[in-house]
Amino acid sequence: MPELPEVETIRRQLEERITGRTITRLRVWDPMVVSPDSARRLARRITGRRIERVSRRGKYLRLELEGGDTLAVHLRMTGRLHWSDDGAGPLEPYQRARIELDDGSRLEMSDMRRFGRIWLVPGDRAAAAYWDARTGVEPLEPGFTASRLGTLFAGRRAPVKAALLDQRMVAGVGNIYADEALHQARIHPLRPAGDLGPDELRRLHRAVRDRLRAGIDSGGASIDRYRDATGRRGSMQDLLAVHLHAGEPCPRCGTTIEKIRVAQRGTYVCPGCQPLPR
């Protein structure tokens, strides 16, 4: 569920709430959330440490601790991270772990499908390589350009949607925003990534940035389980042009939107403005 805009929404909320705080306790109800590490070992390594920065790489949220280590969080499909100043309020279902801070506030991790993880990335010489191996260019930063996209896609026969979902190329784009960006760029998701021409790359580059920004501006897409760090829903789901809209008319050309399968993922496409040439 949470893609770049959802994780960035949470990051911004946490940045102003927990930067400078010190971790006083880690409680783990479901050991799977910290596996393959142990809750005891992780707790020993983070308690008493100050949170210096809250950052993000792709869909990874990072609590950078004093001393250089980073507590990484990935919400995968159904994970939530909920902050509360005093622990009051409704209990989150599917509670997995809790991080308590020195001002009495707490961070609750919950996750229905139990795919989400919390783990420590040591702040040693290998740290930069660790992140670079998993995440490519940040689509909202200056390093992401149309020509960079062309370089990344060059020679690729895989469908352009599969390439967009590959976190090692462009970090943070998931199924929802891939569908929306390809539709805005008028590119069929099954087009081989390496076949895109310069104008198509420019359109796609622009569309990826535009849709991700729209996602951030609307606080993320709460299609199913997503909530931000204060428990609120986003509104990006109301702005989706094709994703989840099979059988409805395309808002741009009126053609009926189809659902197909690309890279083993449900994919929404308008055959009118995203033609598949052959």
Place this chain on the structure above:
DNA sequence: CGCGCAACCTGTCTGC
């Protein structure tokens, strides 16, 4: 190396 696919989990929906 590039690519497709199964697996990791639980809940929900569809069709028989």
Place this chain on the structure above:
DNA sequence: TGCAGACAGGTTGCGC
């Protein structure tokens, strides 16, 4: 109504 099977937004690891 009951139940089997497909499917759900992500990532990893394996086989070809």
